[in-house]
Amino acid sequence: MSPNPNTKTGRAQLARHARRFGHFHDRAKATIAITCPLCKDRPSGPEPRYGESVNQALDALLDTHLLYDCPKGPQKND
Template sequence: MNVDPATKGGRRQLARNARGYGYYDVPAGPDQGRQFQVVCPLCRERVSAAWESGKTRIALLDAAIDAHLLHDCEHGPQQ
């Protein structure tokens, strides 16, 4: 199984791994919309995804993990 964050397939597998441990459904605050959070399997940081109409939770969480791995994760391909 390829879990290299530099490859698209590796990031997809890491996103599935992150969702496999569950996610957090954060209720909307007075000044923000509903958010979902998942823990990055590499750095253990919580990654947030804002609710968007017409998108599934899985798509939102996968996109958030993918962006996190590409730009913010200390173990991502940019390092």
């Protein structure tokens, strides 16, 4: 059974799954990116702030993508 993007727990499971396959770091632009396991988009955002881990930043980035931009995310199931 695949994780449910409609729930916070499901989105956290999807983020852990996505992190297993790595992330992308563009030092020239000071950005990080991760591949969405549902739609294969690669949302990107700023590097982690001071005191924030890379995993926290990637999880937040993917959570935002799933909630607002992912064509297979919960907002599309309405």
